[in-house]
Amino acid sequence: MIDLQIRPAAPDDVEAVLAFWKESAEGTSVSDDVDGVTRLVERDPDALILALADGVVVGSVIAGWDGWRASLYRLAVLPPYRRRGISTALLRAAEERFRALGGRRADAMVLEANETGRALWTAAGYHREERWRRWVKPLAAPAAGEHRVITG
Template sequence: MTFEIRPFAPDDTTAVVELWETSGLTRPWNDPLKDIERKRAVQPELFLVAVDDARVVGSVMAGYDGHRGWLYYLASVPDRRGEGIAQALVSAAETRLLAMGCPKVQLMVRPDNTGARGFYDAIGYEPFDTWATGKRLIAD
């Protein structure tokens, strides 16, 4: 089976939100439609989807703040896992970040998400201890 990686297009919205929901990436305090809208306003070229024909089979959202890159919303459809979709999306995001001069990339994984932790470990991401904190500026 094959797939292509390309920038997100507005017509991908419904499929991407369904993918995130199926993959357990959405949370009640984050509106995925607003997350997509915000990403389309800032570095939209770093919002990528994997597609097979017209079907969205994966996504990743990346960003670069001038100091480090970040990865968010990495997912592949359950019936296509193990085909290298997620790894190809990460690689494509890393390539784009590197072209922007990004020296390092980080991401956050919930502690109980052992599948994601194993995936990132297998592709060379190293865990490190840090205290993560945040503050919501706009309530969704």
């Protein structure tokens, strides 16, 4: 059993979170940069929940709440730490946050090609809703020569 700490991210964690996502998360987001993650942490200090082992980020989930919807993004665990209950602990913390804020249902963004992620979400009691599809519109053009996959 590992000694796991679950806590909200702090501004000092931004660089470590970005490095962690590069190694552990599926896909990339238009907000995967220092400015994007800093803005999230400053706007809603409890939304980005981290799992740490010996001070190292080994898991994350974004539990976004807008007063109406409870949305989950970026559930990821460092590969050597998978299958140890870390994602379960992160989801428990996120769901507790949502309940305390009055959330009635949690929605998760899951890449279609992420078979491991889909299995995890199913095991956690989530199901895919066939009637909904995500529609997106980038609000800022990528920098010259930059190509991004928009996932969350």
